Amino acid sequence: MRMYDMILLMEIKIEPSWREALQKEFEKTYFKKLTDFVRGEYLSSKVFPPPKFVFNAFELCPFDKVKVVILGQDPYHGDGQAHGLSFSVPENVGIPPSLQNIYKEIVHELGGKMPIHGNLEHWAKQGVLLLNATLTVRAHTAGSHQGKGWEEFTDAVIKTLSDKKEHLVFLLWGNYAKKKSELIDWENHLVLESAHPSPFSASNGFFGNKHFSQTNEYLRKHQLGPINWL
Numbered sequence: 001m002r003m004y005d006m007i008l009l010m011e012i013k014i015e016p017s018w019r020e021a022l023q024k025e026f027e028k029t030y031f032k033k034l035t036d037f038v039r040g041e042y043l044s045s046k047v048f049p050p051p052k053f054v055f056n057a058f059e060l061c062p063f064d065k066v067k068v069v070i071l072g073q074d075p076y077h078g079d080g081q082a083h084g085l086s087f088s089v090p091e092n093v094g095i096p097p098s099l100q101n102i103y104k105e106i107v108h109e110l111g112g113k114m115p116i117h118g119n120l121e122h123w124a125k126q127g128v129l130l131l132n133a134t135l136t137v138r139a140h141t142a143g144s145h146q147g148k149g150w151e152e153f154t155d156a157v158i159k160t161l162s163d164k165k166e167h168l169v170f171l172l173w174g175n176y177a178k179k180k181s182e183l184i185d186w187e188n189h190l191v192l193e194s195a196h197p198s199p200f201s202a203s204n205g206f207f208g209n210k211h212f213s214q215t216n217e218y219l220r221k222h223q224l225g226p227i228n229w230l
Helices: 002-006 016-021 029-046 056-060 097-110 152-162 176-185 211-223
Strands: 068-072 128-132 169-173 192-193
Touching: 002 056, 002 211, 029 152, 056 128, 056 192, 068 152, 152 176, 169 176, 169 211, 176 192, 192 211
Parallel strands: 068 128, 068 169, 169 192
Antiparallel strands: none
């Protein structure tokens, strides 16, 4: 399919179980304005991720399969990095610093060897929703698609998951992600908060947070399979 055609169809290129769960959002005025904006950006500028990956987090982790939610903020805005999963990059791209720190914490908690690539698709396929608050970004311009409607949409994703499912784990790293805790029912889900894994903050509470072992303990407690993090 040509890029132009994919852009025109963007609002319907989402996994069926998510389309059903979020149908009301797709019908709202803000979402129509959002898709018009994003479509125009792709046609006039260089935008990441490629159109086919905008809803990749949903494609790889259907609504019925979600066990864990890891919230990021913006897609990577460098060439070849973003592929629709928060913190993740394709295998042929260098591992970003925040993800290196995530891997360090996993190895410290659970043992094992440091991964040699940064592709987290294997997490998504196990039920980890790697959700950015904003799903697109103009190339080399951080935050360029903030405030256009993506945040309203992804807030609805979080709220819908909280309302319609039980025993999820939400990993909220950094002040931006922590603000989303008000969307979550803490009685029905496990919410774990800490500093962001960025090199600027990882030593202030991310390292040693034990989020990955706590996640697996909680999943086992509720007869849900643990995540293979490495």
